[in-house]
Amino acid sequence: MRIYRSIRWRRFFFFITSFLICSPLAFASTLKEKSNLNREKGAIYVEDFTQEPVILLAKKQVPIYLSPQRKRSIGQLRKGKKVSVIAILKGQFFIKGMALHGQVKGWITELALEELDKSFSDNIRLLHKRKKIVDTLIQNQQIALGMNSTEVIASMGKPDKKNSKLDRDGRSDIFEYSTFERVPQYRLRRDGLGNYFKQKYYVKMETGKLSVKFNNDIVESIEETEGNPLGGENVKIVPIPIELF
Secondary structure, X not given: OOOOOOHHHHHOOOOOOHHHHOOHHHHHOOOXXXXXOOOOOOOEEHHHOOOOOOEEEEOOOOEEEOXXXXXXXXXXXXXXXXXXXXXXXXXXXXXXXXXXXXXXXXXXXXXXEOOOOHHHHHHHHHHHHHHHHHHHHHHOOOOEEOOEHHHHHHHHOOOOEEEEEEEOOEEEEEEEEEEEEEEXXXXXXXXXXXXXXXXXXXXXXEEEEEEEEXXXXXXXXXXXXXXXXXXXXXXXXXOOOOOOO
């Protein structure tokens, strides 16, 4: 499938190498800014999905560990105090709260806290699964039905043209994009000894136009208005984001 070309790449013309175009740095620059936490693989971090704090009451005094592997204890959780849940991982919580000696951040068993609301727990896991799919689409500069406008811009860049409408049913927007591919070209150049050699360079060729329609900030349709920018593939679909609270 042809990768959707981000509008950002219009700044990078003829002589940039292909591996720079595909660099993961481009994806990293579009991501929402997060805290400087050293993240544990597989953990679900609350800040990825809500700015609202998740507060639970400590029911037991248990060890607090530096990592979920529980190799080093950094204190004892103070019973009866509220803690803020930062991340969830297989029966454990990464929390910020009071230990017997003061405030700490660390990993504890989920049994030490009051039970997390089941709907919240189910929803954050669904959102985590969705995020992994959307992150892959953005990394590949692709879009899908069910994405929101922030995710589409992270993948495609800012639209060439945008139209918005407000009515009794809510807000609708249309983003229009031109899509491109890099086509190799060659020219003769002389080296330092006067010998001719072929130099490869790239030019951008427009492949088509896309119209992306949003209904209340969710992609409702993707239309090829010119050419074949989707490459003949079916449009992808992701679950729409849900509210945690």
